[in-house]
Amino acid sequence: QLQLQESGSGLVKPSQTLSLTCAVSGGSISSGGYSWSWIRQPPGKGLEWIGYIYHSGSTYYNPSLKSRVTISVDRSKNQFSLKLSSVTAADTAVYYCARDRGDPTPYFDYWGQGTLVTVSS
């Protein structure tokens, strides 16, 4: 059974960089046919897709966040990471990582439990 677990700093100061990691267990992050996404949810609000990285290493980002987002993968540790720069209070949210299965059409079939990141001085 695939499992995803987010980790990282729960408190980030304004203008600094948010950094999170998603550890994948029960399967290889290098398996073909999947991409790996970050999704966030501000308190009391809806879901916002941040971006994903393919098993090949190609990345795609939400245009509204593209200038501040970097998603990378560490195959040796079977994990992928999110960096979001120049954060403000509007970036306070629960951050989820998820597997994006591509067949027959893409969908998020496995999710982490989520981790709350608060942006505050």
Added chain:
Amino acid sequence: DIQMTQSPSSLSASVGDRVTITCRASQSISSYLNWYQQKPGKAPKLLIYAASSLQSGVPSRFSGSGSGTDFTLTISSLQPEDFATYYCQQSYSIRAFGQGTKLEIK
């Protein structure tokens, strides 16, 4: 960018009711539409993928239909555990979610 609009934003219903939630895309997305259920404090759970395919383990009272720009999620007979927030999500062009529909007990 493809925008996803759900209606209604909230809905009150009773156990045993038939409920329909609608999702509209700003352009055609073929059948690249998924539905998720989220309960408070939990990660979303996949219900329907490719517009009408039921995810393994999801009760058959859930069904999805539509293609192009208009989609529906139907719950045939509401159960107590179905009161939650539902999201549609397109995967035709990168990814985007609808704003959610909160299903509450009447």
